[in-house]
Amino acid sequence: MPRDRQILTAAQMRAAEQALIDAGTSVDALMQVAGRGAAEWIWRMVGRHKVTVLCGPGNNGGDGYVIAEAIRERGGHAVVVAAAEPATDACRKARALFGGDVVETDSEAKGEVLVDCLFGTGLTRPLSQEHLALLTRLAETHPRCVAVDMPSGVQSDSGMLLGEGLPAYDLTIALGAWKFAHFLMPSSARMGRLQHVPIGVDAVRGAALAVARPQLRAPAPDAHKYRRGLLAVVGGAMPGAAVLAGIAAQRAGAGYVKLFAESKRNVPADLVVDQGALSEVLADDRNTAVLVGPGLGRDATARERLAVALADGVPVVVDADALVLLAPRHLAGREASVIATPHEGELVALERAFDLDGAGTRPERALALAEASGMVVVAKGPDTVIAAPDGRLACAVRASSWLSTAGTGDVLAGVIASRLATGIEPFDAACEGVWLHGEAARLCPPAFTAGQLAEAVPLALAACL
Structure with a gap:
């Protein structure tokens, strides 16, 4: 497991640090590695400008x-505001080694950057009124704010805000490993840019991973369209959504995308449309994946098309309307993999369908659904989580908020289905698709349309070659 990508709970992080200590590393040494690694990122931001560091106990x-x-030591100007006297031996030693000024909480500390080291991972209760007032006052008097490991007042495992009025940050520096709050809403929206400082923790078995840039290759020299993968896209009552998904799929790696639709109206010339019976389209043994759901509708015809799509013996991506229609009976006896891509409302509908109570954090809910259904679940949104039935879990870095426009979910479904059609493992296909979707959004201008997003997918793909 890539250690720089693992996401740990507070308990896992404590155990990982303890393992280092048991192996002979001191708490003081770990603190030096973590603090100096964080200082490197802060120095890049502020240089010799004045820094105020708010230290907890x-x-x-x-x-x-x-x-x-x-x-x-670098010649910068750093002042510490001590919110409380050190309460651990390591904190006391670190304070004794600091050769600069330590000021009281009522001082008028001002600077270019506030560094929040008040409380980190493991906090489970709201900040006291005094600590909250101190933190917010200092945040207001500094143009930029940096959180070290975790913004104070954030619950590490859930991403929940433990109270109101917490400041926003320009940079958050994770120490040792990523935490779930770095990726989950509402906390991730306040963290700004994310950076990671390794401290030598080993890979933790079963840990979640951060979705990372895929390592892709161009097609083989002797490749042809079928060898690169044939994706069948099932259209429905609102054909535009399936067309959009098909366009995105064409740009994400599959060699051949075929749309099943009743009409060729408004379909690009290079997107093949089959107007025959769906059962015949899906009987093509050259298909390597099927996408069903975008624009499908929810009537009797839609139900029939969903059933036919899931009867195909190849991997299937289920999206949009198909998620609302999906029931356990559709998956009974099915051997080929299924990827579901629900937004929050569709996730709730699936939880009801599979008799789940919807309790827990977003990762816990996604894992529960994946285990109950046997599907890879892409719980999409501003904090996208990918879960596999075998317990694998991945979280995506928060993507552009301009994705909050109609049709971008259809693009995501098309990209994931395209990666699946190339023959890669479903969990990996989902992670690759989520990354490509987020990168395409980053490359688009503000207020982009879903069509522009689909057009940007090849640029995102190029970044992986």
């Missing part, structure tokens, strides 16, 4: 003293 506060000393 625990080891997160100790990281802050190390950061301040590292900046001071």
